[in-house]
Amino acid sequence: xxxxxxxxxxxxxxxxxxxxxxxxxxxxxxxxxxxxxxxxxxxxxxxxxxxxxxxxxxxxxxxxxxxxxxxxxxxxxxxxxxxxxxxxxxxxxxxxxxxxxxxxxxxxxxxxxxxxxxxxxxxxxxxxxxxxxxxxxxxxxxxxxxxxxxxxxxxxxxxxxxxxxxxxxxxxxxxxxxxxxxxxxxxxxxxxxxxxxxxxxxxxxxxxxxxxxxxxxxxxxxxxxxxxxxxxxxxxxxxxxxxxxxxxxxxxxxxxxxxxxxxxxxxxxxxxxxxxxxxxxxxxxxxxxxxxxxxxxxxxxxxxxxxxxxxxxxxxxxxxxxxxxxxxxxxxxxxxxxxxxxxxxxxxxxxxxxxxxxxxxxxxxxxxxxxxxxxxxxxxxxxxxxxxxxxxxxxxxxxxxxxxxxxxxxxxxxxxxxxxxxxxxxxxxxxxxxxxxxxxxxxxxxxxxxxxxxxxxxxxxxxxxxxxxxxxxxxxxxxxxxxxxxxxxxxxxxxxxxxxxxxxxxxxxxxxxxxxxxxxxxxxxxxxxxxxxxxxxxxxxxxxxxxxxxxxxxxxxxxxxxxxxxxxxxxxxxxxxxxxxxxxxxxxxxxxxxxxxxxxxxxxxxxxxxxxxxxxxxxxxxxxxxxxxxxxxxxxxxxxxxxxxxxxxxxxxxxxxxxxxxxxxxxxxxxxxxxxxxxxxxxxxxxxxxxxxxxxxxxxxxxxxxxxxxxxxxxxxxxxxxxxxxxxxxxxxxxxxxxxx
Amino acid sequence: xxxxxxxxxxxxxxxxxxxxxxxxxxxxxxxxxxxxxxxxxxxxxxxxxxxxxxxxxxxxxxxxxxxxxxxxxxxxxxxxxxxxxxxxxxxxxxxxxxxxxxxxxxxxxxxxxxxxxxxxxxxxxxxxx
Numbered sequence: 040x041x042x043x044x045x046x047x048x049x050x051x052x053x054x055x056x057x058x059x060x061x062x063x064x065x066x067x068x069x070x071x072x073x074x075x076x077x078x079x080x081x082x083x084x085x086x087x088x089x090x091x092x093x094x095x096x097x098x099x100x101x102x103x104x105x106x107x108x109x110x111x112x113x114x115x116x117x118x119x120x121x122x123x124x125x126x127x128x129x130x131x132x133x134x135x136x137x138x139x140x141x142x143x144x145x146x147x148x149x150x151x152x153x154x155x156x157x158x159x160x161x162x163x164x165x166x167x168x169x170x171x172x173x174x175x176x177x178x179x180x181x182x183x184x185x186x187x188x189x190x191x192x193x194x195x196x197x198x199x200x201x202x203x204x205x206x207x208x209x210x211x212x213x214x215x216x217x218x219x220x221x222x223x224x225x226x227x228x229x230x231x232x233x234x235x236x237x238x239x240x241x242x243x244x245x246x247x248x249x250x251x252x253x254x255x256x257x258x259x260x261x262x263x264x265x266x267x268x269x270x271x272x273x274x275x276x277x278x279x280x281x282x283x284x285x286x287x288x289x290x291x292x293x294x295x296x297x298x299x300x301x302x303x304x305x306x307x308x309x310x311x312x313x314x315x316x317x318x319x320x321x322x323x324x325x326x327x328x329x330x331x332x333x334x335x336x337x338x339x340x341x342x343x344x345x346x347x348x349x350x351x352x353x354x355x356x357x358x359x360x361x362x363x364x365x366x367x368x369x370x371x372x373x374x375x376x377x378x379x380x381x382x383x384x385x386x387x388x389x390x391x392x393x394x395x396x397x398x399x400x401x402x403x404x405x406x407x408x409x410x411x412x413x414x415x416x417x418x419x420x421x422x423x424x425x426x427x428x429x430x431x432x433x434x435x436x437x438x439x440x441x442x443x444x445x446x447x448x449x450x451x452x453x454x455x456x457x458x459x460x461x462x463x464x465x466x467x468x469x470x471x472x473x474x475x476x477x478x479x480x481x482x483x484x485x486x487x488x489x490x491x492x493x494x495x496x497x498x499x500x501x502x503x504x505x506x507x508x509x510x511x512x513x514x515x516x517x518x519x520x521x522x523x524x525x526x527x528x529x530x531x532x533x534x535x536x537x538x539x540x541x542x543x544x545x546x547x548x549x550x551x552x553x554x555x556x557x558x559x560x561x562x563x564x565x566x567x568x569x570x571x572x573x574x575x576x577x578x579x580x581x582x583x584x585x586x587x588x589x590x591x592x593x594x595x596x597x598x599x600x601x602x603x604x605x606x607x608x609x610x611x612x613x614x615x616x617x618x619x620x621x622x623x624x625x626x627x628x629x630x631x632x633x634x635x636x637x638x639x640x641x642x643x644x645x646x647x648x649x650x651x652x653x654x655x656x657x658x659x660x661x662x663x664x665x666x667x668x669x670x671x672x673x674x675x676x677x678x679x680x681x682x683x684x685x686x687x688x689x690x691x692x693x694x695x696x697x698x699x700x701x702x703x704x705x706x707x708x709x710x711x712x713x714x715x716x717x718x719x720x721x722x723x724x725x726x727x728x729x730x731x732x733x734x735x736x737x738x739x740x741x742x743x744x745x746x747x748x749x750x751x752x753x754x755x756x757x758x759x760x761x762x763x764x765x766x767x768x769x770x771x772x773x774x775x776x777x778x779x780x
Numbered sequence: 781x782x783x784x785x786x787x788x789x790x791x792x793x794x795x796x797x798x799x800x801x802x803x804x805x806x807x808x809x810x811x812x813x814x815x816x817x818x819x820x821x822x823x824x825x826x827x828x829x830x831x832x833x834x835x836x837x838x839x840x841x842x843x844x845x846x847x848x849x850x851x852x853x854x855x856x857x858x859x860x861x862x863x864x865x866x867x868x869x870x871x872x873x874x875x876x877x878x879x880x881x882x883x884x885x886x887x888x889x890x891x892x893x894x895x896x897x898x899x900x901x902x903x904x905x906x907x908x909x
């Protein structure tokens with residue numbers, strides 16, 4: 040029985056994984072002003088169920104704690120205890136202990152500290168004391184039955200123990216499965232034998248003998264008259280319903296593959312439609328040649344009707360449809376979906392290659408291209424569908440952050456509430472998994488450095504409770520995650536001093552506010568005066584930034600002194616495919632993500648391009664001056680003479696003629712104009728990591744393979760913009776804009 | 781008096797682990813073909829078409845709880861006479877009193893041992909072979 044119990048224990052742990060989030064949700068909805076009885080019941084039931092299950096498996100530590108917790112919640116349920124904020128907080132902390140005790144029992148977590156358990160037990164018991172309820176008994180599993188209760192014996196005369204089974208020990212319930220394959224089943228290469236074997240496998244080996252099989256041969260003509268390709272046989276199988284309540288579903292599953300080429304019906308003894316008799320139908324049974332019997336079986340008649348018009352879908356009982364709907368979801372190994380995603384990526388490349396071949400002069404065929412367009416649409420649909428399979432709401436990660444903030448604020452002696460927004464936003468699963476660590480770190484930081492101490496907040500005229508908002512939403516093909524706090528904002532003076540002290544910037548450097556804010560992402564930077572338990576663990580924001588960048592994302596900071604700080608993470612929805620604009624520059628084809636392209640314009644070199652005092656160039660587009668980036672120079676692409684010689688110089692200010700600029704924008708709204716030789720196409724490209732195969736290159740985020748098989752670089756627009764705006768004095772830009780206007 | 785294998789039993793609990801532990805304990809006592817349902821509503825649906833001698837039901841379940849199930853079972857002449865045992869870990873005298881008033885046959889306190897389960901059943905059915 041050991042193995043059986045192990046399996047059931049696994050089920051119990053799965054239940055815990057569902058119950059704990061339910062508990063957390065319930066506690067989150069709890070408030071002194073308004074708490075529905077339903078919420079309170081759900082909270083109580085979650086703890087109660089964990090306790091009950093744990094007791095069955097002898098998980099004593101878990102049971103003991105859950106029992107105290109349950110008793111405290113009972114006070115809440117009976118209305119003796121009012122859920123004030125302090126009590127809710129105690130419940131939350133107790134939930135964390137409970138969750139850790141489950142992890143301990145599962146052997147996925149460390150042993151929970153005895154002192155921590157005791158402390159939480161004391162707090163929980165204090166709640167009951169405060170509420171005036173009965174003292175909590177430490178005795179677990181006391182009998183709920185009052186002493187004066189006398190068990191009520193049943194009147195056995197009221198039962199017929201032998202009905203409908205023939206004798207004692209006979210399994211109580213029999214199911215009759217009748218099926219008749221169409222000839223299509225055989226022509227598909229399947230066999231009625233497989234179905235019979237499938238049914239037999241549903242029974243435990245020792246019960247296999249309980250299956251009764253009858254073959255219906257009444258439709259079988261003499262051998263000479265037998266059309267070789269017709270299906271003339273049907274079967275009736277009687278089998279006991281064993282303990283598993285899902286046997287009907289399992290039988291259904293045996294016929295799942297052949298539902299369209301086989302009539303079948305499951306009839307349970309005693310069911311209204313089940314006039315089925317176990318007696319063989321007018322035929323010869325496999326076991327014996329039984330005497331001919333009447334054909335009272337409705338099912339068989341129906342099958343016979345179906346025979347006259349072979350594919351008779353109407354013959355399928357309505358029950359089948361209802362059963363199928365119940366299987367609304369399946370579990371799939373994530374590796375398989377990853378494989379599917381990779382294959383879709385390869386399919387995109389293959390299709391691009393086909394398209395590029397078809398547009399070459401020799402093969403040019405508009406008719407074929409038209410058909411290819413249909414396939415392209417389908418490919419995109421498939422890709423989106425696969426992505427949707429992998430997409431999950433950020434809820435789970437976000438809710439985990441509640442605990443992070445709770446623990447951090449309790450360690451820092453601060454009062455902080457975390458408000459979640461947009462938890463239902465769906466993101467690729469791999470992205471979600473990799474978000475947990477950076478988010479944990481940033482939230483700890485927000486509690487530790489962002490939110491001030493209650494005293495400081497009071498002095499500043501703010502509520503003593505600090506608030507952190509964590510939100511997620513989609514914006515133009517990316518997901519934006521914001522972490523906002525109502526703390527003191529970034530103290531730029533202190534950040535600058537620290538950076539100078541650490542040798543990150545030279546003393547006397549004059550930096551703008553944004554540049555100073557960016558310093559907190561510098562490696563080796565930490566302003567915490569004392570290394571606290573929380574964020575001062577030697578891991579800085581540089582690690583966070585790196586982690587986000589590895590996901591193809593970026594971090595931005597906006598800080599308002601006295602009001603708070605806003606961190607914005609911008610991440611791609613998927614790590615696999617992006618829509619790109621293929622541009623030409625000095626003979627190379629490169630990819631610019633379409634999501635960052637604002638517009639493509641032709642400008643007059645003479646009239647629209649200005650040289651500003653520091654020597655760099657800007658271009659005026661629709662009255663706005665934008666720093667120019669000569670992409671060839673920026674990426675130091677080789678100047679290989681010939682035709683490229685001309686294009687190389689085509690973008691210089693003050694010259695005659697036109698040039699093509701691609702106006703791009705980053706998440707912060709900063710723009711730059713890329714000077715390119717031309718735009719070739721727009722295409723979906725598969726992202727191939729360059730760092731994995733080579734190393735990080737400034738200005739390049741990844742590589743891809745184009746339809747013609749050549750390797751091309753995907754430009755990192757954001758770093759290009761940053762390097763361009765750093766060079767350009769923004770005041771000069773404003774002056775030029777005024778002049779141009 | 782009856783043999784365990786003759787008693788048709790139905791277990792009702794929202795927790796699959798609890799159901800399966802109980803089912804395996806009952807199998808150890810000689811019960812055969814124990815049916816499981818996960819809440820009061822499903823249990824009633826099953827009882828509608830299947831003769832059952834014994835229901836062992838959890839008290840606290842979402843939707844229809846054990847007490848409501850007991851009351852529904854007793855109010856239907858078809859199922860009024862079956863044996864009803866409530867499985868509970870809660871020390872709540874109020875609920876117990878209501879269950880007694882509704883005609884519960886016995887209680888089984890969680891956690892229990894196989895011996896305790898047997899004793900609880902025998903107090904209802906007489907000795908079980």
